[in-house]
Amino acid sequence: MNDTKEKNSKLVHSPFALFPSVVPKDCFELACKLAPVFNLLAFRLSNCPEYLLKHLEALTTIDEFSGKLVLLYKETVQHFGRQPQPYQLGILRSDYFIDVLKEKSTLKQIELNTIASSFAALGQRVAEWHQVARSLFDKSQANDGELPPIRNVQNFVEAMKEAHTIYDDAESRILFVVQPNERNTYDQEMIRWELWKQFGIKSLRRTLREIEEQVDHSRLPEKLILVSCNERIPISVVYFRAGYSPDDYPSEQEWNARKIIEWSDSIKCPSLGLHLVGMKKIQQVLSEPGEVEQFLQDRPEDAALVRSCFAEQHSMEPSVQQFAVELAQAHPNDYVLKPQREGGGNNLYGDRMLQLINRASKEELSGYVLMKLLRPKDYSNYLVRNGVASFGKCISELGIFGIFLSSDDNELIINRSMGHLLRTKWTRQEDGGVAAGNAFLDSPLLTS
Structure with a gap:
C-alpha cells in the first residue's frame, strides 16, 4: 500500500x-x-425505488452528501422509470x-x-x-x-468476465473508478491483472473527474465512451472503488460523472440503487x-x-428519537452512533457520542442510527x-x-x-x- x-x-x-x-x-x-x-435481498431492494425513497428521502434536508445521492437516484428513476x-x-x-x-x-x-x-x-x-x-x-x-x-480473486474476475461478456462489445473495457492518489492501488491491480491473464479482458483506472473530462459527449446518455490518447474506449462494466465518500466529490464535475455513468448502458457495480441499499438507515x-x-x-x-x-438498532427519526437518546445517555459504553458513511473512522462512541447528542439538533441527529455495541x-x-x-x-x-x-x-x-x-x-x-x-x-x- x-x-x-x-x-x-x-x-x-x-x-x-x-x-x-x-x-x-x-x-x-x-x-x-x-x-x-x-x-x-439487496438485489430486490435495489429494484424497489418506492421503498428506498420512502426511507431515505428525508436525508436530502439533513445530510448534503447522502441527500445528493438520493436526489440523483430519484431523478434517474423519474427519467427512466427503472434503472x-x-x-x-x-x-x-x-x-x-x-x-x-x-x-x-x-x-x-x-x-x-x-x-x-x-x-x-x-x-x-x-x-x-x-x-x-x-x-x-x-x-x-x-x-x-x-x-x-480461499478463491476471492478467481471468483471476483469470473463474475466480472460474465458481466463483460453480456455487454457484448469486443472493443469494450472494464472501468475501475478510483480515488486520486489511491492508497490501496495494489488490491485493485491484482484483480486487473487476473482479468487480463485469465480472460484477456482489458481494463483501465480513472477518477470521477477524469471520466467527466474524457467522456465522449456525442454518445451520451446511452453510451459511456472515454477518449484517451486519440483512442475511443467503450465501457462494458463500471466497477466503483470510489464514490462512497464526500471527499470523492470535491466539485460538480465529479457529481456530473456519477450521473453520466448511472445514465449510460454500462453495467454498474454497483448501480446507484444498490449503493443506497448499503445505507445505515436501510440496515436499521x-x-x-x-x-x-x-x-x-x-x-x-x-x-x-x-x-x-441482526444486532439491536434504533431509529433517530424525530418521532422516536427521545427513546434512543435516553438509551445512549443511560448506557454510553453499550452503544455506537453511526452516520450514513462508508470507509471506516466515522462512528461515534462514548464521550464523543454524548457530545454530539447533547449539542446537535433533532434534525441533525435524525441522520444517524444508534446500534448496540457487540462484544x-x-x-x-x-x-x-x-x-x-x-x-x-x-x-x-x-x-x-x-x-x-x-x-x-x-x-x-x-x-x-x-x-x-x-x-x-x-x-x-x-x-x-x-x-x-x-x-x-x-x-x-x-x-x-
Whole structure:
C-alpha cells in the first residue's frame, strides 16, 4: 500500500496479523450460507425505488452528501422509470462480529457493504501467507483448527468476465473508478491483472473527474465512451472503488460523472440503487419487524436466518428519537452512533457520542442510527505494521463477500458467496478499517 494519499507517498507493506485468528466454524459457515441470501435481498431492494425513497428521502434536508445521492437516484428513476441498464453486477461484503453472550458465540452483522468492498485480493494474499506461517513458525501459535480455502480473486474476475461478456462489445473495457492518489492501488491491480491473464479482458483506472473530462459527449446518455490518447474506449462494466465518500466529490464535475455513468448502458457495480441499499438507515429499517420478510416472502427460512444475525438498532427519526437518546445517555459504553458513511473512522462512541447528542439538533441527529455495541471474544496475536510486530489482545471482524449478476428479467444469473476476509484490531481500538489505519489484514482459523 501507499503510506499516505499524497503524491510523494512511499510503498509500505499492508498491515497484517502474523498468525490467523480463531473463528468458530459454525459461525463462519453460517456467514457463508447467508451471503447469497443477502445478495438476493439487496438485489430486490435495489429494484424497489418506492421503498428506498420512502426511507431515505428525508436525508436530502439533513445530510448534503447522502441527500445528493438520493436526489440523483430519484431523478434517474423519474427519467427512466427503472434503472437504465437492467443488468446489475453486485460485489457485496457483509461484515460480522462473533458476539459472545453468556459464553455462547453468535454471528451478528455490523454492516452490509454494497460499494467498493475492498481487500479481496490482499486478504487472499494474507490467507496464503498464513498457510506458510503455520508451518514455519512457533507451533504453539498454530492452534488446532483449519484454514478454509480461499478463491476471492478467481471468483471476483469470473463474475466480472460474465458481466463483460453480456455487454457484448469486443472493443469494450472494464472501468475501475478510483480515488486520486489511491492508497490501496495494489488490491485493485491484482484483480486487473487476473482479468487480463485469465480472460484477456482489458481494463483501465480513472477518477470521477477524469471520466467527466474524457467522456465522449456525442454518445451520451446511452453510451459511456472515454477518449484517451486519440483512442475511443467503450465501457462494458463500471466497477466503483470510489464514490462512497464526500471527499470523492470535491466539485460538480465529479457529481456530473456519477450521473453520466448511472445514465449510460454500462453495467454498474454497483448501480446507484444498490449503493443506497448499503445505507445505515436501510440496515436499521430492515431490522424492524416484518421488513425483511416482505422482500423474502418466498423464502421464510432465509428471512429468519437474516433476522437472527441482526444486532439491536434504533431509529433517530424525530418521532422516536427521545427513546434512543435516553438509551445512549443511560448506557454510553453499550452503544455506537453511526452516520450514513462508508470507509471506516466515522462512528461515534462514548464521550464523543454524548457530545454530539447533547449539542446537535433533532434534525441533525435524525441522520444517524444508534446500534448496540457487540462484544466479540478477544485473542492474543502479533500485529505487524511498518515492519514492527506488537503482541497483545485483539478482536476480529469477519467479512464474507457475495457476488450476483442479474438479468434483464429481474432474475439472478449468478448468486453465490465469493470468499472471505478477516480484519483484526486491538481491543482498545474503537473504529475499524484497514485503509483508515485502524485494522490489520488477517484470516480465519476455524475451530469447533
